[in-house]
Amino acid sequence: MFFAGTIARGLAALLVLTGVAMAQNVTVVTPYLAQPGTQMYLEGFEAEAAGKGWNVNVIDTAGDVAAVISRIEDAVTQKVDAIVINVDPAQVAAGLEAAAAASIPVIGMDSGADPLVVTNVTSNGYAMAAETSVYVANRIEGKGRIVMFVFDAFPPVQIRGVIADAVFGNYPDIEVIDRITPDVQDGGIADSRAKMEALLAANPEKGSISAVWAAWDQPALGALQAIEDAGRADEGIVIVGIDANPQARDAIAAGGNFEASIAQDFIGIGKATADAVARAISGEEIRERVTYVPTVLVTKSNVNN
């Protein structure tokens, strides 16, 4: 009894703090709040939401996907104005159906597209691959031998490879000498390095490899290690990655072979998600099943910005 009384007081205090007013209520449910990317989405989202005067309730289920469904159901019971998810919609379909039945819009924040999601706000994988592959083609003046690191088993990475294939295929003097799928069990760096070492051994003449195009940063970092350790860092082999993770940024800042990567605008995705929520709440029909937020090419010139 004692503790129940304490809870009652605690809850009453919390209610006052959270301010249950007539403002719009938006619930964000994610199992991945601990991840840096998610934190940045939320930073952008909450900044926009504060400007719009919404009550935002962020729920972290700490990796528990079934709990995401439960919390979506609770938000539906609570009759919130909109729900934002940051989890694969296919895994929480039961919750999405409950929201749809109550006519509550669900917006995806880098979640994946789904018929039950109004729109999914994310980065354009096709565009990211186009930028880095064109960077390589321009850098080597449309001529040379290129190594590609791809991963076709994972759809978001597979689409990057498709675009790079098209760009390189459009240059008659560019030859893709190998299209490697590294083993990613160890994170992708070590095996990519081993594969690159083998390729360097098979192509010993200086200048026989012009560039390495990697569909994400880890293989690019592995290739960089292989090239540096083989003593071929001064051959002008251009390396590019995608994602611009901290390790890749360090390599780009160092000014070596790793010249460019692409950064997703996580905060921008959060802001655009808030905009999509506002449109959905106002009853606007959103035709874009996926909303793309522009990405930024990261090179030595802007890596420290």
Add this chain to the structure above:
Amino acid sequence: MLRILRIYGTLIGFALIVVLFSVLLPGTFFTSGNLINISQQISMLAVVAFTMTIVMVMNDFDLSVGSMASLAGVTAAVLFSLGYPVYVGVGAALLVGLLGGVFNGVLVSLVGILPFVATLGTLTMFSGLAFLVSGGRTIFGRDIPSEFSGFARGGIPLDFIGLDGQKLPFLSLVALLVLAVVWFVLEQTTYGRRLYAIGGNKEAARLAGVRVKSLRLSAFALTGLGAAIAGLMYSSRVASANPTQGSGLMLDAIAAVFLGMTMSEEGEPRVLYTLVGVLILGVLDNGLTQLSVDSYIREIMVGAIVVSAVAFSSITKQSR
């Protein structure tokens, strides 16, 4: 008065929580739809907690239930992805749960390792197996047959009792069935009485002719089976399986049993009291979410409630 508080303190606390949420959340908390939701939300935890009660009756623990739930889920999902029918995947997953439980039982009762150490070891083993079987991936989408994922979305229509358009979810029904079976086994059979005897005094039970070793072994087998059932329920609910998805179940299940134990005069686990423990955890999650309480504050409150309930019960018992 003190005696009433001692026995009913937790129940009164639970009732107060329900009343509090009903008042603070008029029209949304105490509705048939929300109560049905809660029954479905807690169903997986309930199954693990009910079967955890079986070993805790003997003062034992099973820390491996969460990773067993994950292992069972990915076992079924991998078999589905290889084209096996639903009953084969489900049967294999249940078998894995039973065998894993037997393995725990052998370590604890025949080899004589402390349950805490033995099941901590198997927790890691089962988790590693789950990663191995699934290749570390989440298995979802077309690999999961719709009959399997549809189970978690289906239910028995409740139109006949006046709740038009609502249904009693199959997941809640499974939890009720497990509750009935565990209640019957623990409370109505000599098998159950013997488990309580072991929990009271292992040596005395052995001297009185209770086959302590085989009983402990079988109890762990049942807990493993329960964990596998919960793992399948979880996979069905999220229409996918990954090698870590059950890991949150273990601590909550033990917490629920402890909450329930505060209601028993002898301080023994009783499965119906475990149900109250599960309900407290589930109702708090549901109500606090609806009240928009920050998820981290929610966690602190849930932990504090478990601690205060057990502390309260311990203090009142000392004052006897």
